[in-house]
Amino acid sequence: xxxxxxxxxxxxxxxxxxxxxxxxxxxxxxxxxxxxxxxxxxxxxxxxxxxxxxxxxxxxxxxxxxxxxxxxxxxxxxxxxxxxxxxxxxxxxxxxxxxxxxxxxxxxxxxxxxxxxxxxxxxxxxxxxxxxxxxxxxxxxxxxxxxxxxxxxxxxxxxxxxxxxxxxxxxxxxxxxxxxxxxxxxxxxxxxxxxxxxxxxxxxxxxxxxxxxxxxxxxxxxxxxxxxxxxxxxxxxxxxxxxxxxxxxxxxxxxxxxxxxxxxxxxxxxxxxxxxxxxxxxxxxxxxxxxxxxxxxxxxxxxxxxxxxxxxxxxxxxxxxxxxxxxxxxxxxxxxxxxxxxxxxxxxxxxxxxxxxxxxxx
Numbered sequence: 001x002x003x004x005x006x007x008x009x010x011x012x013x014x015x016x017x018x019x020x021x022x023x024x025x026x027x028x029x030x031x032x033x034x035x036x037x038x039x040x041x042x043x044x045x046x047x048x049x050x051x052x053x054x055x056x057x058x059x060x061x062x063x064x065x066x067x068x069x070x071x072x073x074x075x076x077x078x079x080x081x082x083x084x085x086x087x088x089x090x091x092x093x094x095x096x097x098x099x100x101x102x103x104x105x106x107x108x109x110x111x112x113x114x115x116x117x118x119x120x121x122x123x124x125x126x127x128x129x130x131x132x133x134x135x136x137x138x139x140x141x142x143x144x145x146x147x148x149x150x151x152x153x154x155x156x157x158x159x160x161x162x163x164x165x166x167x168x169x170x171x172x173x174x175x176x177x178x179x180x181x182x183x184x185x186x187x188x189x190x191x192x193x194x195x196x197x198x199x200x201x202x203x204x205x206x207x208x209x210x211x212x213x214x215x216x217x218x219x220x221x222x223x224x225x226x227x228x229x230x231x232x233x234x235x236x237x238x239x240x241x242x243x244x245x246x247x248x249x250x251x252x253x254x255x256x257x258x259x260x261x262x263x264x265x266x267x268x269x270x271x272x273x274x275x276x277x278x279x280x281x282x283x284x285x286x287x288x289x290x291x292x293x294x295x296x297x298x299x300x301x302x303x304x305x306x307x308x309x310x311x312x313x314x315x316x317x318x319x320x321x322x323x324x325x326x327x328x329x330x331x332x333x334x335x336x337x338x339x340x341x342x343x344x345x346x347x348x349x350x351x352x353x354x355x356x357x358x359x360x361x362x
Contacts, residue, residue, distance in 0.1 A: 020171040025065030038067040041102040045116035047076040078261040103128040109135035110142035117148030121163030134174035136186025140224040155320035185266025193224040199338030248273025254317035275357030280333040290334035315351035
């Protein structure tokens, strides 16, 4: 089993292996309760798919260690991240008499993790929660770092809190259930991590043709989480270098908003970071040509890199991006493969930036 320590203000471990859902109770007692028994309430927050596939394994393991288990199930997908569902979850916890010593367990993808995490940060001004990501995207991105949020009508993740989990458990059994499009969504964030801080990972992904699939997935997840951990540990509150993790995300979030969230996050990130790499090269920000190798890797991996929205539409949608500070927005741009820098761009130049990145500019 792989164990990584995330050294934030409230340190926690990330466990990675197969079969871990059958040992959740023991892991929680050991890592969260410091060896004490689970004589308390825990609420499993799941979507319809993860409830059917995995909740019985987690529930059985938790009950064996003395936990009283409650479950709430939400729809799958980005539409579940609403203030209404947050209120529903908080009211459920109150109705069931949850106290400060009780906890939540997010069993699902990034949507469930964000919703459950925000509820944990809000209920009684903060209770513990555990992340059990069941998608590749959640495993390498949203489950680590403590960002929790729901969407508002004006944009993605506009209401939320920074609230670190007490434990992250990735059972690779869950990744076996993912269709190819969800693997692609997660691999976009893995590739992003490589561009930001791990050139060896970038080459490893590019030359993956002959690798064992299970070994390849483990190596990618561990390397991507390490990149994120370094940035989170150095800038937990997201006011500085942690913003490098937003490579391609300004355009990606704008695309998601324009599509009313019918476009998946990972696919949008692939398009967004490719456009960012092209714009950074043409605007003279890159030290080397990052666009060409990234473009080749994304195409080789199998992404649809088209964008159905105009630069003007994207720029208008991006005005509600939470990375905006007054009249500027901070972009993560590739300098060379394995290194990105932060650039402040006036928001009135966003349309130009998108146009250049989409090869529609002069």
